[in-house]
Amino acid sequence: MIIIGAGATGMAIATSLTRHSHHSITIFSTDRHTAYSQCGMPFAIGGQIDSLDSLVLREPKTFRDMGIDLRLETRVDSIDIEQKTVTSAGEKYPYDKLVIATGSSPIIPPIPGTSLENVLTLRTLSDAKRIEKALENTSNVVIIGGGSIGAEMAAATSQRNVDTTLINRSTSILSHNLDPDMADIVHEHLSSLGVKVITGYAPGSINGEKEVNSVTIASSEFPADLVILSTGVSPENKLASDAGIDIGETGGIIVDNYLQPSVNGMICKDIYCGGECVEVHDTITGKAMLSQVASTARRMAGIITNNLTSVSTEFGPILNPWVAVIGELQVGTTGITSKKAMENDIKIVTGLATGSTRADYYPGGKQLFIKLIFSEQYLVGAQVVGGEGVKERIDALTLAINKKTTVEELANIETCYAPPVSMLIDPVSFAAKGALKKMSKRRS
Amino acid sequence: MIIIGAGATGMAIATSLTRHSHHSITIFSTDRHTAYSQCGMPFAIGGQIDSLDSLVLREPKTFRDMGIDLRLETRVDSIDIEQKTVTSAGEKYPYDKLVIATGSSPIIPPIPGTSLENVLTLRTLSDAKRIEKALENTSNVVIIGGGSIGAEMAAATSQRNVDTTLINRSTSILSHNLDPDMADIVHEHLSSLGVKVITGYAPGSINGEKEVNSVTIASSEFPADLVILSTGVSPENKLASDAGIDIGETGGIIVDNYLQPSVNGMICKDIYCGGECVEVHDTITGKAMLSQVASTARRMAGIITNNLTSVSTEFGPILNPWVAVIGELQVGTTGITSKKAMENDIKIVTGLATGSTRADYYPGGKQLFIKLIFSEQYLVGAQVVGGEGVKERIDALTLAINKKTTVEELANIETCYAPPVSMLIDPVSFAAKGALKKMSKRRS
Ligand SMILES: Cc1cc2nc3c(=O)[nH]c(=O)nc-3n(C[C@H](O)[C@H](O)[C@H](O)COP(=O)(O)OP(=O)(O)OC[C@H]3O[C@@H](n4cnc5c(N)ncnc54)[C@H](O)[C@@H]3O)c2cc1C
Ligand SMILES: Cc1cc2nc3c(=O)[nH]c(=O)nc-3n(C[C@H](O)[C@H](O)[C@H](O)COP(=O)(O)OP(=O)(O)OC[C@H]3O[C@@H](n4cnc5c(N)ncnc54)[C@H](O)[C@@H]3O)c2cc1C
Numbered sequence: 001m002i003i004i005g006a007g008a009t010g011m012a013i014a015t016s017l018t019r020h021s022h023h024s025i026t027i028f029s030t031d032r033h034t035a036y037s038q039c040g041m042p043f044a045i046g047g048q049i050d051s052l053d054s055l056v057l058r059e060p061k062t063f064r065d066m067g068i069d070l071r072l073e074t075r076v077d078s079i080d081i082e083q084k085t086v087t088s089a090g091e092k093y094p095y096d097k098l099v100i101a102t103g104s105s106p107i108i109p110p111i112p113g114t115s116l117e118n119v120l121t122l123r124t125l126s127d128a129k130r131i132e133k134a135l136e137n138t139s140n141v142v143i144i145g146g147g148s149i150g151a152e153m154a155a156a157t158s159q160r161n162v163d164t165t166l167i168n169r170s171t172s173i174l175s176h177n178l179d180p181d182m183a184d185i186v187h188e189h190l191s192s193l194g195v196k197v198i199t200g201y202a203p204g205s206i207n208g209e210k211e212v213n214s215v216t217i218a219s220s221e222f223p224a225d226l227v228i229l230s231t232g233v234s235p236e237n238k239l240a241s242d243a244g245i246d247i248g249e250t251g252g253i254i255v256d257n258y259l260q261p262s263v264n265g266m267i268c269k270d271i272y273c274g275g276e277c278v279e280v281h282d283t284i285t286g287k288a289m290l291s292q293v294a295s296t297a298r299r300m301a302g303i304i305t306n307n308l309t310s311v312s313t314e315f316g317p318i319l320n321p322w323v324a325v326i327g328e329l330q331v332g333t334t335g336i337t338s339k340k341a342m343e344n345d346i347k348i349v350t351g352l353a354t355g356s357t358r359a360d361y362y363p364g365g366k367q368l369f370i371k372l373i374f375s376e377q378y379l380v381g382a383q384v385v386g387g388e389g390v391k392e393r394i395d396a397l398t399l400a401i402n403k404k405t406t407v408e409e410l411a412n413i414e415t416c417y418a419p420p421v422s423m424l425i426d427p428v429s430f431a432a433k434g435a436l437k438k439m440s441k442r443r444s
Numbered sequence: 445m446i447i448i449g450a451g452a453t454g455m456a457i458a459t460s461l462t463r464h465s466h467h468s469i470t471i472f473s474t475d476r477h478t479a480y481s482q483c484g485m486p487f488a489i490g491g492q493i494d495s496l497d498s499l500v501l502r503e504p505k506t507f508r509d510m511g512i513d514l515r516l517e518t519r520v521d522s523i524d525i526e527q528k529t530v531t532s533a534g535e536k537y538p539y540d541k542l543v544i545a546t547g548s549s550p551i552i553p554p555i556p557g558t559s560l561e562n563v564l565t566l567r568t569l570s571d572a573k574r575i576e577k578a579l580e581n582t583s584n585v586v587i588i589g590g591g592s593i594g595a596e597m598a599a600a601t602s603q604r605n606v607d608t609t610l611i612n613r614s615t616s617i618l619s620h621n622l623d624p625d626m627a628d629i630v631h632e633h634l635s636s637l638g639v640k641v642i643t644g645y646a647p648g649s650i651n652g653e654k655e656v657n658s659v660t661i662a663s664s665e666f667p668a669d670l671v672i673l674s675t676g677v678s679p680e681n682k683l684a685s686d687a688g689i690d691i692g693e694t695g696g697i698i699v700d701n702y703l704q705p706s707v708n709g710m711i712c713k714d715i716y717c718g719g720e721c722v723e724v725h726d727t728i729t730g731k732a733m734l735s736q737v738a739s740t741a742r743r744m745a746g747i748i749t750n751n752l753t754s755v756s757t758e759f760g761p762i763l764n765p766w767v768a769v770i771g772e773l774q775v776g777t778t779g780i781t782s783k784k785a786m787e788n789d790i791k792i793v794t795g796l797a798t799g800s801t802r803a804d805y806y807p808g809g810k811q812l813f814i815k816l817i818f819s820e821q822y823l824v825g826a827q828v829v830g831g832e833g834v835k836e837r838i839d840a841l842t843l844a845i846n847k848k849t850t851v852e853e854l855a856n857i858e859t860c861y862a863p864p865v866s867m868l869i870d871p872v873s874f875a876a877k878g879a880l881k882k883m884s885k886r887r888s
Contacts, residue, residue, distance in 0.1 A: 037803060037805065037863060039803075039861065039862060039863050040803060040805060040806065040863045043806065043863060043864060048806070048807070048864065049805060049806060049807070054805050055805060057804070057805070293860070293861065294861055294868060295858075295859060295860055295861040295868060295869075298861075298868050298869060299856065299858070302856075318858060319858055320858075321858055321859060321860035322860050323860040323861065323862045323865060323866070324862055325862050325863075325864040325865060330862075330864075330865055332860055334860070359481060359483075359484060360501070361481065361484060361493060361498050361499060361501070362484065362487065362492070362493060363492070363493070388832070389833075389835075389836050390865070391833075391859075391860055391861075391862065391865040391866050392833050392836030392837055392839075392840065393836055394860050395840055395857070395858075395859045395860060395870060395872075396836065396839055396840035396843060398857075398858050398859065398860070399840060399843060399844055399847070399849070399857065399858075400843055400847075402853075402858065403843070403844075403847035403848075403849060404847075405843070405847060409846075412743065412746075413839070413842075413843065414739075414740075414743070414762060414763055414764075414765055414839075414842050414843075414846065415739060415765060415835075415839045415842065416737070416739055416765035416766050416767040416776055416778070416835055416838050416839060416842070417483065417737065417738055417739040417742075417767065417835075418483060418767045418768055418769050418774075418835065419481060419483050419484045419487060419769075420487060420492065420769040420774075421767060421769060421774055421834070421835040422767070422835050424738060424739060424742050425739075425742060426839060428839075
């Protein structure tokens with residue numbers, strides 16, 4: 001069988017399959033490296049992790065020793081679904097089963113100057129190495145795009161004492177993941193780290209001769225020896241689309257519950273698609289969406305492995321829980337934001353609470369900010385920002401949404417307590433109580 | 445109105461009521477202090493918190509300024525339900541509403557020598573001060589009882605470099621909360637802190653002239669300048685029982701869903717009972733049980749406050765989620781243990797996993813041990829031991845049990861990921877997958 005893409009999805013499938021089956025596996029990747037943690041790159045650049053090289057979890061040789069025919073820096077140019085072959089560098093490779101796991105590519109914003117030297121994106125380990133190298137001679141970095149990667153990178157470069165400007169088109173950062181009130185907490189934290197955060201502006205141009213030397217924002221010029229473009233990614237769908245595979249409005253490959261694509265609506269029975277190149281569905285709105293997190297990619301890899309080894313398993317709609325670590329803050333979301341609710345005409349009631357991760361008198365407690373979003377009594381979204389305990393609360397709240405938990409249930413939720421690890425009542429309960437109060441006021 | 449008991453339950457009710465109503469509130473307590481954190485005492489003794497005094501969250505004056513008639517060191521001797529009065533020091537006090545929140549008292553084990561000097565229990569702040577004082581001249585402490593308080597105290601005294609022996613009657617410590625395999629992890633950790641943990645033995649006698657000087661365990665003598673008895677607590681039910689109020693088999697006061705007691709089965713409409721003195725019910729087994737955690741007491745206080753202010757609210761059965769911090773380990777449980785399942789003829793399948801709280805390559809990750817207990821596909825119990833992220837996972841798993849989550853749902857649970865705060869797949873999912881594998885083997 002053939003796997004296109006040796007990223008999070010492709011490699012997880014390949015290694016799991018070696019444990020299960022006799023498949024001969026060939027895996028192609030345009031990337032020069034494999035089996036490294038993309039998600040760790042901002043922390044290697046920020047200095048929390050020794051070096052970028054420690055993100056490489058296994059060497060190519062390990063996979064080859066497992067019997068996987070791993071072809072790095074090798075692009076697949078086309079797929080022929082009729083003939084069941086793929087073509088790479090003019091050569092045809094037949095497959096019995098094919099997995100498309102081509103991920104996404106960074107979007108280059110349509111502004112002048114993006115092809116100047118030291119205007120970089122961050123997706124692969126090679127990208128990270130280029131940024132690392134450029135940072136050696138950088139006094140000023142301008143990061144364009146205040147999403148997850150932009151914000152993590154702004155924290156990272158400021159931690160390296162590089163003068164950092166983060167510019168974000170919408171009026172609040174992390175706008176896909178957080179409501180403005182929650183984003184403000186992160187904004188302030190970035191400011192406290194020394195990052196100049198500029199919101200509500202898109203850059204006019206990136207300027208320089210050969211190398212970048214400034215970025216024009218609202219007719220002011222900001223000096224820059226390095227520009228990092230982090231204005232989002234779009235699904236790598238060209239191979240699939242050229243082969244006639246149906247592509248959704250989001251740009252992701254349309255798949256059925258078994259993660260199989262279709263040509264003109266007819267399922268391609270020998271092909272599976274997983275990871276960021278695939279279109280998924282939102283549990284709350286039912287709409288098509290993209291999931292750009294490794295945790296979804298990894299769950300898809302598990303489903304595809306099952307289906308390839310005859311354990312028929314389905315992939316359902318998702319809440320797309322997300323967490324990022326930005327400086328000292330952990331920031332997480334699950335389900336829909338207020339903005340998404342509005343776009344989908346979903347009436348919501350929100351509840352907010354602040355709290356701590358320890359008893360007041362216990363040293364070392366970190367602040368927690370909780371926002372819960374309810375629709376018709378049910379939890380449909382949650383945002384948590386704090387110094388610790390964020391990822392676990394997002395996971396719990398994801399379960400709460402999936403299991404149709406009501407505001408009353410969350411207000412009276414049974415939680416445990418010990419002074420070094422919690423408050424007597426968890427702030428999640430307070431946030432639900434806040435929403436409940438608003439609801440009963442509206443009713444009366 | 446009158447509240448008997450100025451502990452976690454009584455004071456929470458009193459302070460909430462001042463915000464709600466015109467009630468004149470008199471609150472009696474045998475304790476010399478009020479509004480302090482019992483739960484923090486082991487950590488003040490262990491040195492993580494500055495001093496025992498910092499556990500006092502508010503001074504008596506604060507409550508008196510709020511209009512609460514707070515009577516410390518004042519025992520209520522009897523209740524007359526017909527006349528609606530309580531008697532204290534020969535004086536009668538009429539009430540319109542009465543709250544009984546008398547808590548529990550330490551059980552003194554039936555062995556010779558428990559009345560010697562420096563044989564102490566730990567329930568009140570005065571108890572903690574006595575222990576603190578005794579520790580000034582203590583080289584050897586023997587702690588009798590390896591439950592939650594015994595284990596926390598063993599960590600605390602060993603952290604003070606006092607030679608510490610912990611003796612536990614059953615063959616594994618924390619046997620109410622943890623299965624032996626999970627308890628072993630805590631046992632080993634206590635040993636690594638220098639605690640001598642002796643399991644499977646009860647002490648024969650506590651020896652000394654006036655002061656304790658040794659404890660006899662299995663015919664060996666262990667030197668001891670201080671003995672801490674932590675062999676459990678029993679509900680303080682005498683007042684209620686003398687007044688004719690129905691007491692359950694557990695020793696707790698029988699209450700209805702509104703937390704109202706009864707006399708010969710007839711509800712006492714002006715009385716509410718809350719906290720450790722009350723009998724509650726187990727969500728899984730349906731059986732009567734006691735809950736000896738502040739988090740339950742606090743939830744009961746909320747219910748009673750609602751019912752006293754005409755917001756009729758019910759208290760349901762509980763999973764009794766529990767967490768303790770023992771040295772560097774966080775230890776938690778929710779729902780039933782394997783032992784409780786066996787006692788109740790519940791057939792179970794368990795799933796175990798170990799994991800970390802960070803990506804492998806990210807410095808500072810702590811180990812996590814997860815045990816999930818399923819009955820008929822549904823989660824009915826969970827135990828988590830680890831360096832961080834325990835309380836939050838116990839809370840999530842408590843919700844999972846309450847919302848009837850299946851093993852398949854937990855195996856495929858949507859969780860979020862970032863390298864500084866998690867593994868790509870949460871170990872909870874691995875534990876569920878382990879159980880699932882066992883189940884499908886049994887089926888085939
Ligand atoms: C800086 C950064 C930080 C991140 N942090 C987090 C985080 O904290 N948490 C989280 O959950 N997610 C995070 N992510 C996202 C996560 O890394 C991705 O969601 C995940 O890697 C997607 O996996 P994938 O397999 O779909 O794509 P990828 O891992 O990108 O793999 C795609 C593969 O396809 C190959 N390919 C594409 N086209 C072809 C072709 N024509 N021929 C051959 N090969 C081809 C590519 O070379 C690549 O190997 C982060 C991403 C980045 C960049
Ligand atoms: C060392 C220690 C550590 C703990 N750690 C934790 C933890 O980490 N997490 C957790 O959830 N729980 C913990 N607990 C348990 C928690 O403290 C109790 O569950 C909680 O305090 C119970 O509240 P209560 O109101 O029922 O009883 P209490 O707080 O004990 O209050 C009972 C009150 O009744 C009074 N009283 C009794 N009889 C009379 C009478 N006849 N007349 C007048 N007054 C009377 C007493 O003086 C007292 O003020 C710990 C307990 C101890 C001792």
